[in-house]
Amino acid sequence: MHEGIVYRSTGSWYAVKSAATFYNCRIKGRLRIKGIKSTNPIAVGDRVLFEIDPSAPMQGIITEVLDRTNYIVRRSVNLSKQIHILAANIDQVFLVVTLNNPTTHSQFIDRFLVSAEAYRVPVILVFNKVDTYDNQERKAVAQRRQLYENIGYSCLEIAAMQNEGIEAVRDLMKGKVSIIAGHSGVGKSTLANALDPTLELETAALSEQHQQGQHTTTFAAMHELENDIRLIDTPGIRGFGVVDMSPQELGDYFPEIFKLKSQCKYHNCLHLKEPQCAVREALDNEQIAASRYQSYQQLLEEDTTYR
Numbered sequence: 001m002h003e004g005i006v007y008r009s010t011g012s013w014y015a016v017k018s019a020a021t022f023y024n025c026r027i028k029g030r031l032r033i034k035g036i037k038s039t040n041p042i043a044v045g046d047r048v049l050f051e052i053d054p055s056a057p058m059q060g061i062i063t064e065v066l067d068r069t070n071y072i073v074r075r076s077v078n079l080s081k082q083i084h085i086l087a088a089n090i091d092q093v094f095l096v097v098t099l100n101n102p103t104t105h106s107q108f109i110d111r112f113l114v115s116a117e118a119y120r121v122p123v124i125l126v127f128n129k130v131d132t133y134d135n136q137e138r139k140a141v142a143q144r145r146q147l148y149e150n151i152g153y154s155c156l157e158i159a160a161m162q163n164e165g166i167e168a169v170r171d172l173m174k175g176k177v178s179i180i181a182g183h184s185g186v187g188k189s190t191l192a193n194a195l196d197p198t199l200e201l202e203t204a205a206l207s208e209q210h211q212q213g214q215h216t217t218t219f220a221a222m223h224e225l226e227n228d229i230r231l232i233d234t235p236g237i238r239g240f241g242v243v244d245m246s247p248q249e250l251g252d253y254f255p256e257i258f259k260l261k262s263q264c265k266y267h268n269c270l271h272l273k274e275p276q277c278a279v280r281e282a283l284d285n286e287q288i289a290a291s292r293y294q295s296y297q298q299l300l301e302e303d304t305t306y307r
Helices: 106-118 135-151 166-173 188-195 197-211 247-253 255-263 278-284 290-301
Strands: 002-009 014-018 021-027 047-053 056-065 071-075 083-088 092-097 123-127 154-157 177-181 221-225 229-233
Touching: 002 021, 014 047, 014 056, 021 047, 092 106, 092 166, 092 188, 106 123, 106 247, 106 290, 123 135, 135 154, 135 290, 154 166, 166 188, 166 229, 177 188, 188 197, 188 229, 247 255, 247 290, 255 278, 278 290
Parallel strands: 021 056, 092 123, 092 177, 123 154, 177 229
Antiparallel strands: 002 014, 002 047, 002 221, 014 021, 047 056, 071 083, 221 229
């Protein structure tokens, strides 16, 4: 029996790296992951056990998926009640945001952060294109950065096209498995290319797929860069969504709300109209940002947030 890491998935075949060798592997029978209803039993980043096929030495059969530290999902395209696992065992996600061209709204950032908290995936916010902003826009970036740093999120400012701030991103990626996420046009592929110019063709092609909105693209791949950096490319990352979350649970994934919930009068407080709510008191005292509370309300009101 051999242990390896899944680097690529094409639906039926998996490229598994064990030591320094890649094996093309299939799944043994109907492999199921306990407690997870997903359309794919194995994802890029999974640690697996496999047997080498005696008749084809570079092929194997995956017999077991080892426990995951975390994973990220999107809704299944065809089966709304199921999820598709995009990647597993991720050390961090770099969420690239821009003030304009395109605009990354606070609600999108907050939705992303809630999902990441729910699946135990650390997020670093990367403010890109800072070289194109005027003084007023730079102040807006500084305010937004301070908001998220006060909550506890790490933030960076970069100009990927100018290769500025890339070293700070590279340092954080060393020895880790990372994902670059964000809207089309924010500079995800530009950042990836700045980290390693040899990625250019592949990331450019994936960027075009994002711009065309091909939600059905489900294949992911892990790339090895210098400095022991492993970068997972995940078509469909836009669909990183809030799935199967109860109203009472939602506030737990806003760190500043979670910190205060024990001070509310009612243990099941939804922080809406309940009396003696510590969260709304903090909002009134500007200890919680209005934009974050609005995002919380919006998620709470959506039917898709919980069933």
